[in-house]
Amino acid sequence: MAKLLTKRSPVRARPGALMTIKVISFDLDGTIVDFNYNKAFWDEAIPHLYSKRHKISLEEAKKIVFDDYKKLKQPDDARWYTPSFWFQRFDIGSFEDVAKDLAHHVRLYHDVIPSLKTLSRKFKLVVISNSLKEFVELKLEAEGIGRYFSKYYSVLDMFGGFKSPVVYKAILKDLGVGAKAVIHVGDDAEFDYFAARKAGLHAFLLNRGDGPEFLDTNATNRKVPPGNIIRNLNDLKKRVENL
Numbered sequence: 001m002a003k004l005l006t007k008r009s010p011v012r013a014r015p016g017a018l019m020t021i022k023v024i025s026f027d028l029d030g031t032i033v034d035f036n037y038n039k040a041f042w043d044e045a046i047p048h049l050y051s052k053r054h055k056i057s058l059e060e061a062k063k064i065v066f067d068d069y070k071k072l073k074q075p076d077d078a079r080w081y082t083p084s085f086w087f088q089r090f091d092i093g094s095f096e097d098v099a100k101d102l103a104h105h106v107r108l109y110h111d112v113i114p115s116l117k118t119l120s121r122k123f124k125l126v127v128i129s130n131s132l133k134e135f136v137e138l139k140l141e142a143e144g145i146g147r148y149f150s151k152y153y154s155v156l157d158m159f160g161g162f163k164s165p166v167v168y169k170a171i172l173k174d175l176g177v178g179a180k181a182v183i184h185v186g187d188d189a190e191f192d193y194f195a196a197r198k199a200g201l202h203a204f205l206l207n208r209g210d211g212p213e214f215l216d217t218n219a220t221n222r223k224v225p226p227g228n229i230i231r232n233l234n235d236l237k238k239r240v241e242n243l
């Protein structure tokens, strides 16, 4: 393990910290995969189905659907994130086949595969996503990235809500490791940084500069220490080496 410490910084590195890390946990959307798939599903496929079902133009359908998304959005309401709720509400059938048909829209960020390749040699990698199992599974099929992860957690399915300190603690128990053995990284300040930190995990907030979540959470008063913000997963590799 001592070999993991970089030659450049033997004095600054704290050997004990790195020795204890066993698991690196990743958020999925905005961290591993970009928002292309979600846009294709929520902003294109659903309005398209609505326009066909209710025999109106796509433009009109988009207006109705997007207004409804906006109107019903509540921070704690898990239904809003559940496609079956919307497919039922709009009377447009079932979502499973539609979700699968759009799989070619899943896109990985360019730094994902090289980072996972390196990190998976030293650490157990897992995914913790707020998303539904169906979405997590099809996204992890992209370019075969599923093989780098030993486990995934679909929080919405398993816990009926979103990432919270309680959820992280339950996942630690399932993994059989202590909080200090895990680093979590993700692009949402609340779910991926503050909730993970509250549960005692190491955490990094990923700001790739393309996600709506980061902008939203910037509006809150709580600030993430700049040293715990990374711009991409290559940064994560460096931070892990220097922990």
Ligand SMILES: [Mg+2]
Pocket: 027, 028, 029, 030, 031, 186, 187, 188, 213
């Ligand atoms: Mg995310």
